[in-house]
Amino acid sequence: MSYALELHGIVKRFPGVLANDHIDLAVEPGEIRALVGENGAGKTTLMRILYGLHQPDAGEVYIHGQKQTFHSPHDAIRAGLGMVHQHFMLFPSLSVGENVIYGAEPTRAGFVDRRMARQKVAEIAQQYGLQVDPTARVEQLPVGIRQRVEILKTLYRQAEILILDEPTAVLTPQERDSLFKILRGLAAQGKTIIFITHKLHEVMSLSDKATVLRAGRVTANLRTAETSREEISRYMVGREVMLVVNKPPAQVGEVVLAVENLVVEDETGRARVADLSLQVRTGEIVGLAGVAGNGQTELIQAITGLGPITSGRITLEEQDVSHVSVAGRRKAGQAYIPEDRTHVGLAAAASVADNLLMGFQREAAFSRHGLLSLKGIREHASRLIQRYAIKVAAPSEPAANLSGGNLQKVVVAREFSHQGRLLIAEQPTRGVDVGSIEFIHQRLLNYRSEGNAILLVSAELSEIMSLADRILVMFEGRIVGELNAAEASEAKLGLLMAGGSEKIRD
Ligand SMILES: Nc1ncnc2c1ncn2[C@@H]1O[C@H](COP(=O)(O)OP(=O)(O)OP(=O)(O)O)[C@@H](O)[C@H]1O
Numbered sequence: 328m329s330y331a332l333e334l335h336g337i338v339k340r341f342p343g344v345l346a347n348d349h350i351d352l353a354v355e356p357g358e359i360r361a362l363v364g365e366n367g368a369g370k371t372t373l374m375r376i377l378y379g380l381h382q383p384d385a386g387e388v389y390i391h392g393q394k395q396t397f398h399s400p401h402d403a404i405r406a407g408l409g410m411v412h413q414h415f416m417l418f419p420s421l422s423v424g425e426n427v428i429y430g431a432e433p434t435r436a437g438f439v440d441r442r443m444a445r446q447k448v449a450e451i452a453q454q455y456g457l458q459v460d461p462t463a464r465v466e467q468l469p470v471g472i473r474q475r476v477e478i479l480k481t482l483y484r485q486a487e488i489l490i491l492d493e494p495t496a497v498l499t500p501q502e503r504d505s506l507f508k509i510l511r512g513l514a515a516q517g518k519t520i521i522f523i524t525h526k527l528h529e530v531m532s533l534s535d536k537a538t539v540l541r542a543g544r545v546t547a548n549l550r551t552a553e554t555s556r557e558e559i560s561r562y563m564v565g566r567e568v569m570l571v572v573n574k575p576p577a578q579v580g581e582v583v584l585a586v587e588n589l590v591v592e593d594e595t596g597r598a599r600v601a602d603l604s605l606q607v608r609t610g611e612i613v614g615l616a617g618v619a620g621n622g623q624t625e626l627i628q629a630i631t632g633l634g635p636i637t638s639g640r641i642t643l644e645e646q647d648v649s650h651v652s653v654a655g656r657r658k659a660g661q662a663y664i665p666e667d668r669t670h671v672g673l674a675a676a677a678s679v680a681d682n683l684l685m686g687f688q689r690e691a692a693f694s695r696h697g698l699l700s701l702k703g704i705r706e707h708a709s710r711l712i713q714r715y716a717i718k719v720a721a722p723s724e725p726a727a728n729l730s731g732g733n734l735q736k737v738v739v740a741r742e743f744s745h746q747g748r749l750l751i752a753e754q755p756t757r758g759v760d761v762g763s764i765e766f767i768h769q770r771l772l773n774y775r776s777e778g779n780a781i782l783l784v785s786a787e788l789s790e791i792m793s794l795a796d797r798i799l800v801m802f803e804g805r806i807v808g809e810l811n812a813a814e815a816s817e818a819k820l821g822l823l824m825a826g827g828s829e830k831i832r833d
């Protein structure tokens with residue numbers, strides 16, 4: 328029987344890194360294949376080669392038994408491939424339909440045939456169960472629906488093989504469930520799917536087979552039905568990974584962060600944060616749960632100083648910081664791991680060493696008489712690179728060359744190295760591999776034991792439930808419930824997140 332896709336002996340080198348080291352991969356038509364591996368293992372590189380975005384240094388690509396050489400994604404698309412990137416490539420101000428047909432518009436007598444385009448988009452959406460309104464403007468759509476538009480785009484170009492690079496990283500649990508339903512439907516209709524993920528429960532629930540990469544090589548091809556999360560992570564990391572968190576009881580002390588009667592209105596005057604109060608004390612991790620769009624972003628922006636407040640008060644270590652700049656708040660003891668690492672957390676063009684320093688450049692170890700000490704900076708960078716196992720050829724390399732998960736580790740390493748007493752962590756383990764999740768979780772717990780305060784925002788309920796001491800649920804700009812970690816369950820949290828009931832404190 329012929330494979331939908333075969334890769335033979337793929338090799339790809341970057342300066343100082345062997346990203347793909349003779350990789351073989353064979354996927355059957357209608358199969359769902361998971362591609363997993365540590366940060367920097369070479370997953371994205373391999374998929375970019377398959378999609379014509381990189382040229383391999385050696386190796387061959389076969390699609391439906393035919394040898395192919397892709398010079399660009401254009402060639403790959405013609406051979407029946409489609410890729411859904413993690414950072415969507417849509418035009419926000421155009422409609423869904425316009426985005427889908429962009430660059431492949433049906434024409435009649437030299438004019439774009441809009442009616443035909445609309446009809447075709449609707450047909451495909453119907454056939455594959457992708458519910459979207461073709462007239463909606465992309466900028467008004469939630470992330471999950473935008474992703475559907477990306478999938479629709481590939482299907483419109485008649486993709487037979489779909490590649491998805493960490494498609495669930497930005498989705499809510501509900502959005503993820505509907506994506507999986509769509510992908511299962513596509514596979515049932517004969518499409519071949521390859522998806523990259525760090526979440527092993529997703530591998531277990533969605534894939535037929537899993538391919539594990541480690542340091543640029545394939546370490547295992549496993550049938551999902553015959554394997555386990557433990558076995559997969561062993562092949563990924565080369566050792567046992569603790570998939571559960573052991574948490575010592577909290578030793579709660581004085582208040583570090585206090586938010587009192589905070590109101591944040593948007594430009595239309597609507598309250599995104601409505602008279603909200605909360606406290607985070609030393610020695611505790613407070614989790615903030617909620618469906619995206621219920622004011623969490625505005626709340627965190629107000630606390631960190633990145634966004635304005637309408638009224639209310641924010642105190643950090645007894646200092647009123649309501650109107651203090653971000654730099655001022657950092658000085659007062661605030662560290663922040665932002666959700667949007669590419670825009671808020673990092674400067675892509677700057678070196679890894681500079682990124683590890685950002686925000687601390689005025690500290691004594693790094694500056695003397697206003698000049699930066701290069702030695703101090705290099706040492707600081709090397710220390711963190713080693714400690715956090717950041718995969719980078721040299722500290723001077725631009726951050727842009729790092730893999731997704733290694734970028735996240737740069738931000739996490741920098742913020743933990745800050746001597747503040749308050750850490751605001753938004754999605755701290757998004758995109759990082761299981762071994763590093765274990766490490767970051769341990770760091771969070773140590774930070775708490777050292778008598779610091781943590782406000783944790785995560786879309787992963789399991790992460791919040793295993794780390795937080797108290798969980799606050801946000802709905803429509805308010806805290807609608809508070810649960811102790813011990814009494815929280817996904818069901819209870821889910822109910823509160825949906826605006827279920829006021830204060831069920833049982
Ligand atoms: N354009 C580039 N220039 C230099 N090095 C690169 C480039 N792209 C990737 N690399 C390096 O190649 C290696 C593999 O990166 P890749 O992005 O494929 O990893 P990944 O498995 O997708 O990791 P993650 O899970 O973190 O996304 C990394 O060491 C990375 O730093």
Ligand SMILES: [Mg+2]
Pocket residue numbers: 370371372730731732
């Ligand atoms: Mg990647």
